Amino acid sequence: GENVEQHPSTLSVQEGDSAVIKCTYSDSASNYFPWYKQELGKGPQLIIDIRSNVGEKKDQRIAVTLNKTAKHFSLHITETQPEDSAVYFCAATGFMNRDDKIIFGKGTRLHILP
Amino acid sequence: NAGVTQTPKFRVLKTGQSMTLLCAQDMNHEYMYWYRQDPGMGLRLIHYSVGEGTTAKGEVPDGYNVSRLKKQNFLLGLESAAPSQTSVYFCATRILSRTEAFFGQGTRLTVV
Numbered sequence: 165g166e167n168v169e170q171h172p173s174t175l176s177v178q179e180g181d182s183a184v185i186k187c188t189y190s191d192s193a194s195n196y197f198p199w200y201k202q203e204l205g206k207g208p209q210l211i212i213d214i215r216s217n218v219g220e221k222k223d224q225r226i227a228v229t230l231n232k233t234a235k236h237f238s239l240h241i242t243e244t245q246p247e248d249s250a251v252y253f254c255a256a257t258g259f260m261n262r263d264d265k266i267i268f269g270k271g272t273r274l275h276i277l278p
Numbered sequence: 279n280a281g282v283t284q285t286p287k288f289r290v291l292k293t294g295q296s297m298t299l300l301c302a303q304d305m306n307h308e309y310m311y312w313y314r315q316d317p318g319m320g321l322r323l324i325h326y327s328v329g330e331g332t333t334a335k336g337e338v339p340d341g342y343n344v345s346r347l348k349k350q351n352f353l354l355g356l357e358s359a360a361p362s363q364t365s366v367y368f369c370a371t372r373i374l375s376r377t378e379a380f381f382g383q384g385t386r387l388t389v390v
Binding site: 170173178196200205206207208209210213215223244253259261264265267268270271 | 282308311313318319320321322326328334336337338360368370371377378379381383384
């Protein structure tokens with residue numbers, strides 16, 4: 165089955181700097197890679213995603229890159245702000261496969277330092 | 279439009295007791311998932327369902343059972359609770375044709 169590794173587990177960056185979180189996946193059948201943000205006391209919410217036929221996707225200050233050959237994908241947050249402090253999860257799934265479980269990484273706790 | 283509602287929000291159980299967690303959605307989504315979240319372990323899939331009347335095992339199914347008798351409800355049962363099942367449980371739903379999953383607010387369960 166699918167296995168998703170996520171690094172680092174904790175990340176502290178100065179406000180205004182960039183943050184990068186990296187994930188690897190194991191199942192070649194996975195074709196959809198979402199990123200979720202979880203604020204304290206809440207359920208995770210989707211912030212950006214990428215499909216396997218795309219190498220990079222951007223949405224304002226956040227971007228995701230995918231290297232399908234190496235089975236790596238990364239989340240990039242630029243010009244970090246205090247409200248970016250949260251736990252971030254990467255995930256992998258086989259979208260539109262009958263058995264498309266969503267498997268998550270272990271999460272990265274991001275601290276934005278003033 | 280409530281989205282995804284989990285009941286209860288908090289619960290304390292004694293070892294050996296049973297309980298059922300309810301996930302209710304009003305979005306007509308086909309897919310429903312149950313996850314548990316533990317410190318340092320992320321979100322681990324317990325069971326999931328791709329449609330009414332169907333369920334499947336996830337990464338950590340032991341000690342749990344599920345049922346999806348109605349499309350809008352996904353029940354997670356603990357027949358004989360153990361302290362190792364102390365966790366925060368999240369339900370998520372997804373529509374077949376779209377990629378985004380929507381999560382409930384979570385149920386914090388403590389087994390003493």
